[in-house]
Amino acid sequence: AQSVTQPDIHITVSEGASLELRCNYSYGATPYLFWYVQSPGQGLQLLLKYFSGDTLVQGIKGFEAEFKRSQSSFNLRKPSVHWSDAAEYFCAVGEGGATNKLIFGTGTLLAVQP
Amino acid sequence: NAGVTQTPKFQVLKTGQSMTLQCAQDMNHNSMYWYRQDPGMGLRLIYYSASEGTTDKGEVPNGYNVSRLNKREFSLRLESAAPSQTSVYFCASMRTGTHEQFFGPGTRLTVL
Numbered sequence: 656a657q658s659v660t661q662p663d664i665h666i667t668v669s670e671g672a673s674l675e676l677r678c679n680y681s682y683g684a685t686p687y688l689f690w691y692v693q694s695p696g697q698g699l700q701l702l703l704k705y706f707s708g709d710t711l712v713q714g715i716k717g718f719e720a721e722f723k724r725s726q727s728s729f730n731l732r733k734p735s736v737h738w739s740d741a742a743e744y745f746c747a748v749g750e751g752g753a754t755n756k757l758i759f760g761t762g763t764l765l766a767v768q769p
Numbered sequence: 770n771a772g773v774t775q776t777p778k779f780q781v782l783k784t785g786q787s788m789t790l791q792c793a794q795d796m797n798h799n800s801m802y803w804y805r806q807d808p809g810m811g812l813r814l815i816y817y818s819a820s821e822g823t824t825d826k827g828e829v830p831n832g833y834n835v836s837r838l839n840k841r842e843f844s845l846r847l848e849s850a851a852p853s854q855t856s857v858y859f860c861a862s863m864r865t866g867t868h869e870q871f872f873g874p875g876t877r878l879t880v881l
Contacts, residue, residue: 664809687868698773698859698872699812706868745811754800754819755868756827759811 657682659748661760668736669768676731676763678746687749688729689757690720694742702744705729706751716740741767770795773873775860781879782850790845790876792860800863801843802870803827803835805856812859818843850880 660679668674680686687706691699703714710722720731729746746760776791794801799820804812804827814827818837832854834846843862847854857877861870 659811689869691872698874699861700872701869704869747812749868751868753865754817754825755863755870756802756814756817757812757870759804759813761809761811 657748657750657758659746659758659760661744661746661763663763664761665764665766667766667768670738671735674731674733674736674740674765676744676746676765678729678731678760679727680729680746680748681727682748684750687751687755688720688722689747689749690714690718690729690731691745691747691759692716692742693745693762699745702731736765736767738767738769741765772796773860773862773871775858775873775876777876778874779877781881782847783881784851786850786880787846787848788850788878789847790858790860790878791842792844792873793842794860794862794871795841796862796864796871797840798862798871799840799865801837802861802863803833803843803845804859804861805829806859806875807856815845815858847878850878852880854878855880 658681690702747757749755773794802817803815816835818824821840860873863870
């Protein structure tokens with residue numbers, strides 16, 4: 656069965672420090688991979704996506720993610736975290752096609768210390 | 770463009786009451802989705818609609834019905850609300866071929 660695992664429920668980093676959020680997926684075919692961010696009380700905003708091609712993808716707000724097929728991973732990174740990055744981050748895998756139903760991970764809540 | 774809008778933002782129901790959550794998008798997207806978000810469980814797909822006139826079950830459809838009224842609107846109905854349906858509900862839409870879903874701001878529902 657398709658699934659997405661985000662092993663870190665909660666992460667705290669200092670402002671200016673680097674960040675890596677982990678995501679592992681289980682999917683039978685070539686996955687469509689996404690990272691979304693949710694600020695408190697808000698909907699989800701797409702940070703970046705991977706469909707094919709270059710395995711390092713750039714997104715908004717200075718985020719990037721690397722697709723590693725051998726590790727079934729799609730980890731999200733940022734070189735220097737800002738206080739405004741505090742939010743919940745969701746990794747998702749989609750089946751593509753006309754409907755692209757998404758399966759979400761359970762999320763990682765990021766706190767940023769001053 | 771307003772994107773994806775949802776009404777109401779908040780709702781409190783008693784067990785057994787019914788209600789309809791409304792969703793509309795102004796991006797001319799073909800596909801629309803309803804998710805629920807519960808603590809520690811991420812988002813789970815309730816129903817989706819690939820195009821006007823079609824709807825299909827997602828991962829957790831029990832206790833819900835949907836209507837794709839037209840290309841813009843996709844409503845979610847709870848016929849007899851239960852406390853287990855206390856959740857935050859998100860509507861999303863997607864233009865065919867892009868694989869990007871755009872989300873509304875959510876409806877926070879409490880069933881007492």
